[in-house]
Amino acid sequence: MLSKRLIPCLDVRDGLLTKGVKFQENLDLGDPVAAARRYYEDGADEIVFYDITASAEGRGIFLNVVERVAEAIFIPFSVGGGLSSVPQMRDVLLAGAEKISLNSAAVRDPSLISRGAEAFGSQAVVLGLDAKRVQKTPEIPSGYEVVINGGRLPVGRDALAWAVEAEKLGAGEICLNSIDADGTRDGYELTITRLVAENVRIPVIASGGAGGPEHLREALDQGKASAVLVASIVHFNQHSIRSLKQYLHDRGLPVRQI
Amino acid sequence: MLAIIDYRAGNQTSVKRALDHLGVPASVTADPGELTRAEGLIFPGVGAAGQAMGVLKSAGLDKTIRELTRAGRPLLGICLGCQIMLERSEENETETLGLLPGETVRFGEDLLDFDHRPIRIPHMGWNTVRFVKKSPLWEGLKPSDQFYFVHSYHPSPGPGLALGRTWHGRDFCSVYGREGLWALQFHPEKSGPPGLRILRNFYAYCREGAKNAQ
Numbered sequence: 001m002l003s004k005r006l007i008p009c010l011d012v013r014d015g016l017l018t019k020g021v022k023f024q025e026n027l028d029l030g031d032p033v034a035a036a037r038r039y040y041e042d043g044a045d046e047i048v049f050y051d052i053t054a055s056a057e058g059r060g061i062f063l064n065v066v067e068r069v070a071e072a073i074f075i076p077f078s079v080g081g082g083l084s085s086v087p088q089m090r091d092v093l094l095a096g097a098e099k100i101s102l103n104s105a106a107v108r109d110p111s112l113i114s115r116g117a118e119a120f121g122s123q124a125v126v127l128g129l130d131a132k133r134v135q136k137t138p139e140i141p142s143g144y145e146v147v148i149n150g151g152r153l154p155v156g157r158d159a160l161a162w163a164v165e166a167e168k169l170g171a172g173e174i175c176l177n178s179i180d181a182d183g184t185r186d187g188y189e190l191t192i193t194r195l196v197a198e199n200v201r202i203p204v205i206a207s208g209g210a211g212g213p214e215h216l217r218e219a220l221d222q223g224k225a226s227a228v229l230v231a232s233i234v235h236f237n238q239h240s241i242r243s244l245k246q247y248l249h250d251r252g253l254p255v256r257q258i
Numbered sequence: 259m260l261a262i263i264d265y266r267a268g269n270q271t272s273v274k275r276a277l278d279h280l281g282v283p284a285s286v287t288a289d290p291g292e293l294t295r296a297e298g299l300i301f302p303g304v305g306a307a308g309q310a311m312g313v314l315k316s317a318g319l320d321k322t323i324r325e326l327t328r329a330g331r332p333l334l335g336i337c338l339g340c341q342i343m344l345e346r347s348e349e350n351e352t353e354t355l356g357l358l359p360g361e362t363v364r365f366g367e368d369l370l371d372f373d374h375r376p377i378r379i380p381h382m383g384w385n386t387v388r389f390v391k392k393s394p395l396w397e398g399l400k401p402s403d404q405f406y407f408v409h410s411y412h413p414s415p416g417p418g419l420a421l422g423r424t425w426h427g428r429d430f431c432s433v434y435g436r437e438g439l440w441a442l443q444f445h446p447e448k449s450g451p452p453g454l455r456i457l458r459n460f461y462a463y464c465r466e467g468a469k470n471a472q
Contacts, residue, residue, distance in 0.1 A: 001371075001372055001385065001386075001425050001426070002371075002378075002381065002383050002384070002385050002426055003383060003384040003385065003404060005383050005384065040450070045383070045384055070271075070272065070275055071275055071278070071279070074276055074279070074447060074448060074449070074450055074451075074453065074454055075406065075448055075449070075450055076406060076408075076445075076448050093268070094271070096271065096272065096275065098272075098448065120268065120305075121268065121304060121305050121306070122380070123304070123380055123382065123408045123409075124268070124304075172380060172382070172408075173382065198375075201376065201378055201379055202378060202379075202380070203378050203382050203383070224375075226378060226382075226383065227383070256384040256404040257402070258450065258451070
């Protein structure tokens with residue numbers, strides 16, 4: 001049966017990790033390619049890169065990173081951050097990524113999802129959805145609103161309705177990030193994760209809030225997520241991918257162990 | 259030398275990178291001469307069956323592939339490549355290459371997962387393969403090894419051809435073929451060390467054949 005996936009997420013700016021990643025023996029890596037290689041060897045099922053570079057020059061550097069990652073790891077990886085056109089998506093996929101993640105640009109222009117899916121297949125298009133808890137209203141019946149621009153700008157759209165629409169438009173997967181939980185280390189937002197996972201047929205990746213292995217189990221079990229995104233919990237050498245998977249395995253969740 | 263059949267399939271560069279990493283000499287080519295000279299062929303593929311068949315036909319590659327495999331040239335199909343080796347696909351109701359009997363069908367919408375909820379489609383992620391028949395491809399692999407899948411349709415080859423089976427809402431054939439003509443539904447180029455091992459096993463088989471032919 002299908003394994004639950006564990007996906008480390010790396011933020012890149014101007015070709016370097018925004019924060020160094022610490023591995024055992026206190027090795028501190030700033031090079032995204034070296035960090036990706038370490039996670040690959042530790043049993044990561046996939047890797048997500050977010051490019052937070054703003055400049056055009058930085059974009060070129062980033063594409064070079066994507067190429068070098070593709071030569072160093074032999075698992076799928078996806079790339080997100082600021083992608084807003086089909087040619088940009090093509091550049092990233094040609095450089096060697098399996099998937100691209102669309103976020104704010106898809107909210108502004110939902111046809112970007114269908115055009116991407118048509119050009120590259122649904123399997124290559126991930127919707128990155130940032131959701132924020134709000135009061136339930138007729139416009140936002142789920143009580144979770146879509147926010148864009150890194151969580152700063154609410155758009156008045158229901159997060160669940162957007163997820164369902166994105167699936168219809170051809171998204172192959174949804175990476176659901178809770179703005180409320182992000183950075184708290186108090187656990188993933190289980191309510192919206194489960195709500196979305198139960199209302200779409202495509203896989204949902206839970207994101208934001210992991211502070212310990214039990215949070216991963218909750219998101220996969222109660223939250224019904226197919227995968228969990230992890231960042232600081234692995235970047236600061238608090239847990240290894242291997243030990244997190246052992247924890248999940250011991251609690252009866254199907255994971256891939258190497 | 260292996261040749262990766264170039265028909266602008268999404269994963270052909272990834273396959274090339276994996277072979278480079280293994281030190282296996284390979285080219286990505288649509289040139290009939292180069293394909294004929296290769297010790298083995300890799301038939302990649304990502305996308306839709308209808309469009310892929312259109313590209314293959316307009317480049318005349320469908321004929322080249324049929325001729326070379328008929329002459330016994332080893333071929334390894336991957337993902338969409340694996341599906342269009344059969345006779346027909348439900349995807350876009352397409353007549354496919356027919357290198358082996360069988361057809362490609364969609365995962366049923368009504369299939370249930372172990373938690374009794376509808377399965378997710380596409381089948382995306384890591385899964386195991388039960389090795390149901392001996393094959394040189396399996397050399398060095400363990401039953402617990404997992405492979406990366408991403409697909410909404412799966413092969414349903416004729417009797418006796420299944421080599422590996424996988425469960426996603428139902429037990430389906432994930433690897434099939436006969437000696438020298440093999441098809442993998444998963445992506446060996448993205449399946450970590452066990453996937454790379456299969457590519458290496460295929461190359462070793464091709465080398466052996468080339469040596470015997472000399």
